[in-house]
Amino acid sequence: MTKTTIITNPILSGMYPDPSWIWDASYQRIALVNSSFELVPGLPIHISTDLVHWEHVADVINADMARRLLIPFVEDSGGVYAPTLRKIRGKYVIACTIARINEEKALAGGCSQDELAAARCAQGNFILVADAIEGPWRGPFWISGAEGIDPDVFEDKDGVVYWTQTRPAIHPQWEGQTEVWTQRIDPNSWTLIEDGKPTGIGKTIIWRGYGMEAVWAEGPHLYRIGDYVYLMTAEGGTSFEHSEMAMRIYAPDGLCEAYAEYEQEVFQAGERIPSVRENERCYLGQNVRAFHANKKNPILTHRHLGLSESLQCVGHSDLLQHSTLGWWLVCLGVRETRGENAGELLSYLGRESFVAPVSWEHNPADWKLDGSEASVHTGTDPGWPVICDGFGRLPDEIGVAVSDNGQVLYDPFAGSSYEESSPVLLEVSGDAEDVMIVRDASDVKYRRIAGLPCLMPVPHEGSLVIRQNSANCVKFTMRDAHVECETVIDGNVQAHPKAETRPSTRAAVLFDQNRLSVIAGLESDLVDPNAFVENGYVLACYDARFLSTEWAGGFVGCMAGYVE
The missing domain is CATH 2.60.120 (Jelly Rolls)
Incomplete structure (x- = not known):
């Protein structure tokens, strides 16, 4: 006997962009946060147990927090960008960026030079912390030395915590090229850690995009899955070229050990670790890279569907493993309205939150003729994420059936259009x-x-x-x-x-x-x-x-x- 439920996309309608979520095992529920730009209350938190019913339980940013984050002094489309929600050492943590601060207006509004200097030294990047998802939230803890936008915070199996985000490439090969960097961070003081004292090694560049002329590799997230650490990035910008990529590094003993082994591999290959700037290192060698890309990238996009497709700009994803429903992905998408001119698409609702089931597959070439796995890391390799297997796009609705023995079956389907007929x-x-x-x-x-x-x-x-x-x-x-x-x-x-x-x-x-x-x-x-x-x-x-x-x-x- 099976019980079937229907999940309807988008799960959150209207301006709910840049979703990030966790499976909160302590309460057997999903907790999801969205960016909110200049809106107050901001950073809305929704919870769900089944991906169908979503309850708004809190807003991370109240009027007092908004003032501490300088939100009253931002420009249009400024404010809080792309939060990452995680649970680090038993605490709920949000990594985020505030952008487009008008410093002149802030000073006129009573901000001190010290307030502005703290935000400036962090390039607007900060951490908020809470003991409960409903709050109250403490902070901001400004991340001095951070660069760029879209920060991620990741705790590895060895307890080491990493700060990861994207910045404009220091030596770009083309316009719009960015680079994803990571660095250890102290979760007690929320300060970036320089390894290799006394000389000090700071940021490590781990990604610059999937291919030639790839632009806006951003929205990075790190995940520990089996013996691998996966990196996911949104590329192409958040408009019609948006897409989601997957990369990974073999790290059974932790990311620190994997980095050390990578450096040894580079030296054995007769190469050297490139230096971007003083006290920085780059793991994108000429022939050897630390993170290897999924050769089937992108794992999710709608850019190939053409302008006849009403759901566009799909990307900026985050993974989650539900205790009974398995692996899922949340991402943003934009519902478009057709104009009178050919190819004219117009969006009014902003970026919304969509979900899709995720399965894990190995390349068929990784299997031997006798049916055993040819992978060097037999039994520890999850493979690569596949979004909505056999469907190839975000579904309008997903039928989810769970059998008595716990097997989960998905039935994705799409209607003719996302446009509603009745007001x-x-x-x-x-x-x-x-x-x-x-x-x-x-x-x-x-x-x-x-x-x-x-x-x-x-x-x-x-x-x-x-x-x-x-x-x-x-x-x-x-x-x-x-x-x-x-x-x-x-x-x-x-x-x-x-x-x-x-x-x-x-x-x-x-x-x-x-x-x-x-x-x-x-x-x-x-x-x-x-x-x-x-x-x-x-x-x-x-x-x-x-x-x-x-x-x-x-x-x-x-x-x-x-x-x-």
Whole structure:
């Protein structure tokens, strides 16, 4: 007898980018965090036991933490980037970066030079720590000497903890080339450790991308799986060329020992360890590398599916082993809306969180004719991760069946499109889940727009604001039986002609198919958004493309807010 459940992608809709998760064995549940940029509360934490039902249990960043992280002083699409959630020595740990700090604004807002210097010396990279996933969270512990973005923190089997992240290549061979570096870190003081005193050896470069002209190797994560340490990176940037790569190093006695053996291998080959900068080493030799790439890379991408595919930008992944459901991957993806022009794709929701099952396979060439494994490390080699075996892409839904003997079967399938047919009602009056953009110095609370079509009532008093960023937003205001519309496009403000409503009607904005349609209908019909749209009449219609990421730029999704 089997029990089947259906997991629907995305698991978190709307602006929930850069997901990172752990299997929290102490509580037999998944804990997942997302980046939140300039939003406060920020770094939302969701938990789940079954990958189907997700509960928002906490926000790591409250108003006090936001001030300590200088979030009130960041630019558009600034703030907290790409967190990594791990459990290190019994503590919950988040490694993260804050970007685009406006130091002039920070000083004017009361920040001290010491605060700015600490963030600057860490290039915005920090650690937060908690005893419980719900918090409270302590920090930030600024990582002096860190460089770049997308940090990872990894504890190996020997108890050694590593800090890993990506930075622009010091000696790039082409534009956009980055390099992934790693270094030991003290989890008590959260300071980077220099090995090999007194001369000191700091950062070790372990990756620069999978191939020639590979760009933006970022989002690195290290994993201990069997006798190997795996490195996963997102490459190609977070747009239409996004992809996920897998590499690994044989390290049965720990990464430190594997590094020492690699250096011996280099010397025996008659080569030398390249030096990028003083007190740094590079494990990307001419003929010998420490980490070996999966020859079937990328392990996940949608870039090969073409622009007819509505789910794009897939990558920035994190692995997890569920106690009963096995291996899974979480990643970001972007649901696109087609434009009128051929190949025109526009995204409004931001980057969302998707999941897929993972299996492990060996290359068929690794097996002997008698059926035994030819691998040198027989019995200790997990192989390579395969995402959604036999399917080759992220599924819209995954059927998961667990038999009485614990066997897990997956049935992935895809529909014709991620676009929804019926509008979803989004009330923006506010509740406990609302977020603010504190650098705006206003009391506007926003909610993520989680799907299109979306119907948003215009309040009887005050205004409805739909925001992509500070330079691209729109405001609808009800005044004297008229609906007024004011757009901000690339920072230019334009007031549009008033639209008159009929008596006893309610105005709402339908966001759908690259349009913002102001519709008047009966307030009683709002309980059924589809009925409101069908029975109502259109007062005005506006081009919504300026609210897309492709037009506005940046990394965030649209949000709706209420302004008094």
